[in-house]
Amino acid sequence: MRTLSLKQLKEVIQDIYNQKQKYDKKCSENKSAIETMEQYMYSHLNQRYGLKNLIIEWAAAIINGIRRYSLEDADVALFGKIMRNECDEDFRFVYSEVKAAILDLIKDKLKLRYRNKPEAEILNMVTNIQAGYIEDWQWKDIINKMYNEEHAIILEQIILDKISDLNKEVTKYRRKRTSEQLNAQQRRRIPFKHFQKVIYKVIMVDNT
Secondary structure, X not given: OOOOOHHHHHHHHHHHXXXXXXXXXXXXXXOOOOOOHHHHHHHHHHHHHOOHHHHHHHHHHHHHHHXXXXXXXXXXXXXXHHHOOOOOOOHHXXXXXXXXXXXXXXXXXXXXXXXXXXXXXXXXXXXXXXXXXXXXXXXXXXXXXXOOHHHHHHHHHHHHHHHHHHHHHHHHHOOOOXXXXXXXXXXXXXXXXXXXXXXXXXXXXXXX
């Protein structure tokens, strides 16, 4: 059984997106039916590998990768929803725009806070946030700029509830620290991947 790392799976997903976009354009020009993402995945694998056993092997690896990584990665979770027809395929373009907007807002916020830092260092800080945690002064500013006051208040509470749940999980593995100590240390931040998933769930509801 072939196993894909998260990085490998995301590269495969991006390749499928890119190739399907070209395929859909040809279908539109020829006025022929457009395949679903699931149908196209098999067509794509057939075109790339040809042999039935390789097609099955790669399809299984992709499906298993979606099951394995959907909870931890928003990109994979979205692709899984598109594959299952739980989400319109074009939503990925909205998703990409929101993703870029979030990173731009973080970058702008860091530039204002650290005015003397060079561009390269700011970009490195953005990368570190993506791979780790986003602080409350960052995520609160993002939701206040992306949503009206009413929705921002609701979204803030959802994020705070998520942080509380994560802190409870941490205390199970760090019994030397009290729950109060952990909350005091971590209540102001949330893993960026979890913040992303909260935002994407909201915009998915707004676009359905």
